[in-house]
Amino acid sequence: MNRRLVTILAALFPALLLVTVALNVKVPYVALGPGPTFDTLGEIDGKAVVAIEGADTDPTSGELVMTTVGVSDRLTVAQALSAWLGSRYGIAPREQIYPPTATREQVKEADAAQFEQSERSAELAALHHLDLPVVLRVARVGESGPSAGVLREGDRLVTVAGEPVTTAGSVQRAVAAVAPGTPVDVVLVRDGVEQTASVTVGARPDDPDKGFLGISPEEVPDVPFDVTFNLADVGGPSAGLIFSLAVVDKLSPGELSGGEVVAGTGTIDSDGVVGPIGGITHKLVGAAEDGATVFLVPADNCAEAQSDAPDGMRLVKVETLEGAIDALGSLAAGGDAPTCG
Incomplete structure (x- = not known):
């Protein structure tokens, strides 16, 4: 009996060791999948x-769904293998x-900052589309830049x-088209008075x-209402398009x-330009599970989206806010829209 017991234990030991390792040892991988939708x-x-708040809003019955990617960290060998299979x-x-040069808290803070920037950009893009006033002003003047001593903050x-x-982008484009060393006129309003300043690019x-001016321009809404985005614990910049559409x-x-x-x-x-994001295939799954049949895809994500799109999901290719609005208007009227592929 003792020999048999020893033989059985000897045979089971490797299996028990593997199970112990699989259930307890962490691996340097994360699992990515569909995250919450809003x-x-x-x-x-x-x-x-x-x-x-402060403006009449138009009632809606449809949904504009923001999609996210879920991240599972600190995976065991068994969890990683299950996700992989x-x-x-x-x-x-x-x-x-989670880059090795940054802590989890630093990554979270960076994601939150990107999310806040996406909120600001979404509001500004919507206001520009609606032809509502936005103030473009100088936020900072580089101490040794071309505009030092000529332009002022504000x-x-x-x-x-x-x-x-x-927009800030239109300033950059206007100056980039000018050869360095060329004087340019900058028409501005200072203390309520319009004037012209000359800056050598x-x-x-x-x-x-x-060329560049050596300034940081910023856009500030000049409207009698406030736009607030009430989502917490969501990070990254990819909500911009859907947020902007919701405001419009x-x-x-x-x-x-x-x-x-x-x-x-x-x-x-x-400016309303739509850019690519990560995790498009996971977001498509989350959208399908939420009942969506139309998905607005940044043009640069189209190839990846097509590779694993859920059955019945219409992939609408989007490059700008204007294009997204036109595409949705066409679909609502029973027409066509640009698609991936």
């Missing part, structure tokens, strides 16, 4: 996800999400090099063939969604 036209914890989650090296910018400017540090939908007549469940993702800048 209807930006709806409410969360009794508050509107996108709240507009399954179809719902993907495995990625942990350093892609100057309201009107034109640069003869080009009307309404410098060379951009990252591209010496393009609430401040304009009609329904952008056509009364349907429309999901999407994408960064946005104040």
Whole structure:
């Protein structure tokens, strides 16, 4: 009996060791999958996800769904293997999400800062689309830059090099088209008085063939209402497009969604340009599970989205806020829209 017991234990020991390792040893990988979704036209914890106070808003019955990617960290060998073998989650090296040079808290703070920037850009892009006033002013003047001693913080910018400017991007484009060393006129409003200043354009540090003014312009809404985004514990910049659409939908007549469940993702800048994001396939799964049949896809994410799109999901290719609004309007009217592929 003792020999048999020893033999059995000897045979079971490797298996028990493997099970112990699989259940307790952590691996340097994270699991990525569908995260929570949020209807930006709806409410969360009794508050509107996108709240507009001080202005009449247009009622809506459809949904504009913001999608996210869920991240599971500190995986055991067994959890990582289960995620790798399954179809719902993907495995990625942990350093892609949590760089070894940053703490988890630093990563969380960076994600929160990106999210806040996406909120600001979303509001500004919506206001520009609706032709509502936005003040473009100088936030900072570089001490040794071309504008030092000429432009001041708080100057309201009107034109640069003869080009009307309404966004920070339009300032950069106007100056980039001017050869370094060239004097340009900057029309501005200072202390309520419009005036013209001459600045000799410098060379951009990252591209010496393009000009720059050496200022940091900022855009500030000049409207009699406040826009507040009430989502906590969400990070990253990819909510920009859907947030902007929600603001436009609430401040304009009609329904952008056509009364349907429309999901999407994408960064946005104040010019309304939509940029690519990560985790598109996981976001598509989350959108499908939330009942969406239309998904707004940044143009640069189209190839990846097509590779693993849920059955019945219509992938609408989007490059700008204007394009997204036009596409949704066409679909709501029974027409067509640009698609991936």
